[in-house]
Amino acid sequence: MRNESFDFLQKYLNNPSPTGFEKEGQKLWLDYLKPYIDEYFVDTYGTVVGVINPEAKYKVVIEAHADEISYFVNYITKEGYLYLRRNGGSDALVAPSKRVNIHTAKGIVKAVFGWPAIHVRKVEQDKAPTIETIYLDCGAASKEEVEEMGIHVGSVVTFEDEFMVLNEKFYVGRALDNRIGGFMIAEVARMLQENDKKLPFGLYIVNAVQEEIGLRGAEMIAHRINPDVAIITDVTHDSQSPMYEKKTAGDIACGKGPVITYGPAVQNNLRDLIIETAQQSAIPFQRAAATRATGTDTDAFAYSGSGVASALISLPLKYMHTTVETVHQDDVENVTKLIYETLLRIEDGHDFRYFK
DSSP: OOHHHHHHHHHHHHSOOBTTOOHHHHHHHHHHHGGGOSEEEEOTTOOEEEEESTTOSSEEEEEEEOOBOEEEEEEEOTTSEEEEEEESSOOGGGOTTOEEEEEETTEEEEEEEEOOOGGGSOGGGOOOOOTTTOEEEOSOSSHHHHHHTTOOTTOEEEEOOOOEEETTTEEEETTHHHHHHHHHHHHHHHHHHHTTOOOSSEEEEEEESOGGGTSHHHHHHHHHHOOSEEEEEEEEEOOOSTTOOHHHHOOOOTTSOOEEEESTTSOHHHHHHHHHHHHHTTOOOEEEEOSSOOSSHHHHHHTSTTOOEEEEEEEEEBSTTSTTEEEEHHHHHHHHHHHHHHHHHHHTTOOGGGGO
16 A cells, blocks of 8 residues: 555544534545545534535545544533443443543543442352443543533543554454544545546545434435435454354355355346456455345435435444454455446446346
């Protein structure tokens, strides 16, 4: 990976972008994207769209989501402890002993998820942490002191864990789900511009908000753009580590390439084009099957308006919704390459009626 891309990736992943409060992350992403697009717009809730060839008749979307899971402060005790509500699919099980940032009008306030020591617990009676039992300690001794720090009900809480490289092969951090997707689609735009590729359709590079609470940003922007084709990238579960059941989770591995999904929301002709592209471009890939829904922004695009030909290219990821989400560098490069090469194959003569 070139140095400029790697520097942006680190900065983008380390920046918090909680659901509903994605603004600062979106600014970083747009600043990186601007040299490679013709124009951009931002919708009411903060989804950012970069556009190449805005005057073209046909519209193709490549999309990822920008938001990360987080918490809201929900209750402050008289002793100064903070209880929370989830903002997205936050996992209480991984919270105890983690360090966090509480976002306030006065700036970041540091806090920790407290937990009683093993010495004072009846370990044989231990139960898994739940949203009702985890709490934050921000070093305050009273509710009044908490409020003086700028913390109030509704303050957003994110983990402070930052990006690292593991064994020179893996990227590790919080919120790779799915800011790594935003990085990859931005890289596609860069590659198109630097390789002087001219597309005969309008390309809409979409970094959507609010996926973690139900695909809300994608729902809104799909109606606004009304595209002909949408290629979505998100993460999916690597099932090789302990405690996964391949019979239900599938047999997906980091390092073995992009995952192409079969399912009702995936338009067959578009999916077949992506598979054909991978085969002819010597890009390794894996296959996955969805049930009624993919659980990604693919569903929002597929069923918007009168229907949009949509497909999902996923990045294998270990330890989803933890602070150590992990992806293989080769997969990041190959997902990016597969999206790029697929766009060029649409350029090479596929009539848009093919996707109807």
